[in-house]
Amino acid sequence: xxxxxxxxxxxxxxxxxxxxxxxxxxxxxxxxxxxxxxxxxxxxxxxxxxxxxxxxxxxxxxxxxxxxxxxxxxxxxxxxxxxxxxxxxxxxxxxxxxxxxxxxxxxxxxxxxxxxxxxxxxxxxxxxxxxxxxxxxxxxxxxxxxxxxxxxxxxxxxxxxxxxxxxxxxxxxxxxxxxxxxxxxxxxxxxxxxxxxxxxxxxxxxxxxxxxxxxxx
Amino acid sequence: xxxxxxxxxxxxxxxxxxxxxxxxxxxxxxxxxxxxxxxxxxxxxxxxxxxxxxxxxxxxxxxxxxxxxxxxxxxxxxxxxxxxxxxxxxxxxxxxxxxxxxxxxxxxxxxxxxxxxxxxxxxxxxxxxxxxxxxxxxxxxxxxxxxxxxxxxxxxxxxxxxxxxxxxxxxxxxxxxxxxxxxxxxxxxxxxxxxxxxxxxxxxxxxxxxxxxxxxxxxxxxxxxxxxxxxxx
Numbered sequence: 001x002x003x004x005x006x007x008x009x010x011x012x013x014x015x016x017x018x019x020x021x022x023x024x025x026x027x028x029x030x031x032x033x034x035x036x037x038x039x040x041x042x043x044x045x046x047x048x049x050x051x052x053x054x055x056x057x058x059x060x061x062x063x064x065x066x067x068x069x070x071x072x073x074x075x076x077x078x079x080x081x082x083x084x085x086x087x088x089x090x091x092x093x094x095x096x097x098x099x100x101x102x103x104x105x106x107x108x109x110x111x112x113x114x115x116x117x118x119x120x121x122x123x124x125x126x127x128x129x130x131x132x133x134x135x136x137x138x139x140x141x142x143x144x145x146x147x148x149x150x151x152x153x154x155x156x157x158x159x160x161x162x163x164x165x166x167x168x169x170x171x172x173x174x175x176x177x178x179x180x181x182x183x184x185x186x187x188x189x190x191x192x193x194x195x196x197x198x199x200x201x202x203x204x205x206x207x208x209x210x211x212x213x214x215x216x217x
Numbered sequence: 218x219x220x221x222x223x224x225x226x227x228x229x230x231x232x233x234x235x236x237x238x239x240x241x242x243x244x245x246x247x248x249x250x251x252x253x254x255x256x257x258x259x260x261x262x263x264x265x266x267x268x269x270x271x272x273x274x275x276x277x278x279x280x281x282x283x284x285x286x287x288x289x290x291x292x293x294x295x296x297x298x299x300x301x302x303x304x305x306x307x308x309x310x311x312x313x314x315x316x317x318x319x320x321x322x323x324x325x326x327x328x329x330x331x332x333x334x335x336x337x338x339x340x341x342x343x344x345x346x347x348x349x350x351x352x353x354x355x356x357x358x359x360x361x362x363x364x365x366x367x368x369x370x371x372x373x374x375x376x377x378x379x380x381x382x383x384x385x386x387x388x389x390x391x392x393x394x395x396x397x398x399x400x401x402x403x404x405x406x407x408x409x410x411x412x413x414x415x416x417x418x419x420x421x422x423x424x425x426x427x428x429x430x431x432x433x434x435x436x437x438x439x440x441x442x443x444x445x446x447x448x449x450x
Contacts, residue, residue, distance in 0.1 A: 046319075047244040047388050048388045056446055058446040060446075063441050064248070064388065064439070065388055066247050067388075070298075071445035072445050081388060081390055082390065083385075083390050083393070083395055083422075084244070084318070084319075084391050084392045084395055085325070087322070088319030092337065092338070092339070111342075119307070122303065122313075122315070124296050124315045125294060125295070125315060125317055126294050126317075126318050127317065129319075129320075130319030133338035133339045133340065133341060134339070160344050161342060163341075163342070163343065164342035165342075
């Protein structure tokens with residue numbers, strides 16, 4: 001089974017040379033720490049920066065340079081700043097190659113919910129609805145089950161949707177899955193996790209074809 | 218040259234009244250019009266609708282207006298950092314229209330650019346699209362979103378000149394340029410106000426035509442919400 005860092009490391013293997021990538025808050029942010037050697041990617045943060053670098057050294061924080069999680073950041077050579085409309089032109093206009101974000105629920109048809117629990121928690125969607133509606137390549141990074149042990153990979157989302165039919169790939173603490181016509185196709189198992197473990201933790205239709213390999217990190 | 222300068226924040230906010238629709242730049246606490254917000258609190262303007270990506274934190278930014286119950290309605294994309302906001306929203310005291318961030322930016326830009334509405338894929342099939350016209354283009358579904366209409370727009374820039382030209386810094390740019398010229402009156406506060414002619418015209422982000430009033434702000438706190446650092450190895 002993977003921890004959050006493990007999920008980030010597995011997702012980092014999906015990065016390709018030349019990709020512009022938008023990272024959501026939480027596990028996705030960690031992906032930036034595990035870029036495979038020999039490839040160049042640039043991170044976009046939807047509040048208006050391309051070419052995001054690591055966190056600043058203490059004493060070098062600039063209140064005017066933050067990421068979408070409101071954390072202080074630095075920029076790398078070749079970076080640029082821009083306004084919010086331009087930022088979402090990059091996203092809506094499909095100039096960003098890959099979006100990695102978290103979710104509360106994903107359904108077997110690719111629907112995703114991650115912005116609201118009616119009556120309990122309403123933080124807002126931020127840029128998530130724009131990102132999932134436009135990105136051609138979306139990877140969801142999340143734990144396979146919620147705190148109560150219930151599956152987050154469902155037949156149908158129960159929470160208000162963020163987007164419909166948009167998720168292509170999911171990396172959890174248990175598995176790598178692809179959203180296909182008839183459900184979640186199991187691509188890889190996390191180290192030490194059996195197909196049965198994954199089946200038990202997945203409410204939506206799980207498609208198992210042949211021997212499912214264990215992932216390499 | 219047309220001079221856009223006003224003496225101070227009091228003069229800049231002349232004409233602001235109860236019940237108006239106000240746009241405020243900023244992302245989180247980054248690039249917010251701190252002086253204009255402080256003056257709105259002081260004036261005790263009530264029942265306003267605020268268009269702003271976030272609602273500040275409990276004791277800073279738009280959170281200050283929320284504390285005084287000056288806001289009737291918020292139009293934002295993300296409000297997760299403010300407990301008072303969540304309390305007022307869940308109790309029904311505060312009307313809230315959550316809007317996807319890119320749609321929010323474009324509704325400002327559309328107002329600035331004279332477009333009444335636009336189609337976006339964001340929010341299709343979700344509750345954001347309820348009651349809105351949808352249409353298919355090239356096999357994909359889109360939602361019709363209308364431009365904002367606002368009375369005042371309050372923005373914050375790094376440098377400005379007496380002609381109203383603006384230059385922003387870092388990610389403090391965010392929604393500020395999109396809101397310039399998107400309301401009947403745009404008020405820009407800047408950290409440094411210089412005479413016209415001192416800024417290089419090649420470097421201007423927002424031309425003064427989109428700004429009606431400009432003044433040099435004071436005492437910027439520029440609070441950091443998530444101070445995140447790495448250690449030197």
